[in-house]
Amino acid sequence: MPIVDKLKEALKPGRKDSAEDGELGKLLASSAKKVLLQKIEFEPASKSFSYQLESLKSKYLLLNPKTEGASRPRSGDEAQARRQGSERPCGSDGVPAPQKVLFPTERLSLRWERVFRVGAGLHNLGNTCFLNSTIQCLTYTPPLANYLLSKEHARNSWGWGSLHINK
Template structure:
């Protein structure tokens, strides 16, 4: 049975369209079927109980990065205390100070109070990346990571390489070398060979 007849049979059971079977008839059937689905009335029911209690518990788990001040002087007064409050909240969250059910980390990779969400210095746009054969998705991911300020600040400080004792493949070391090379070759394009080579070996 041709696919057209199968569609007709599925859309309008009981109808054997052997005589008047053309594409326009099938289009009408598809359109009427879609219209029937789209015009169905959807009724929404109000929730049995509110979720404000869940929102309050979630608010304690997250740090507000850009708090909005309500009125002039009051917001200006709060502005001086907010950075310290945010840093304390970040360190509390990372050290497991709040009882949110998440266990404290076994190893602290980088202390939260030293985390800088903005660029520590101004850089010119770094190097572009050559496509080494279907590496466009890899390149775009690497570029996104390269221009993420907290990660770039940490890797440009070379703190990781001083403390890294990983023998062989270390993705953070490769990323650190790439970021340093990218910002040193502004206006040029470089080949992300280290990523390709090491990923192929894995």
């Protein structure tokens, strides 16, 4: 007998006439204890996990399929791959080098240089709460805060929309 049926049977309205909430609470506690102490019998799954996995895989489109070497990439893809390979060589970890370096890594400090007061919050314009929370979290990380407080970003102006922070 499934646990749902056992709970329904234990909590039948006609089982005890109790008008008070305290009585109902006691009835519920005793019934739940009785049901939870009973042995639960499990049944094997009617379909295997691999079937479920295959049905889930069929719902989604793989954006970057791994090629086994059997299929040849289109000419446009090949030219783009060559351009990317010549511009940004991969490091030992497989991550390509950045197109633009904002701050030299040897001058980047991963620790707090000084203790600062908590900064001001950001104003929510109705649809920016996730962006605001992300920016606020990032500005409380030592590398980004030290970079912004170094005023290096003001010297390297990249045009409209550059990020500025005040002490």
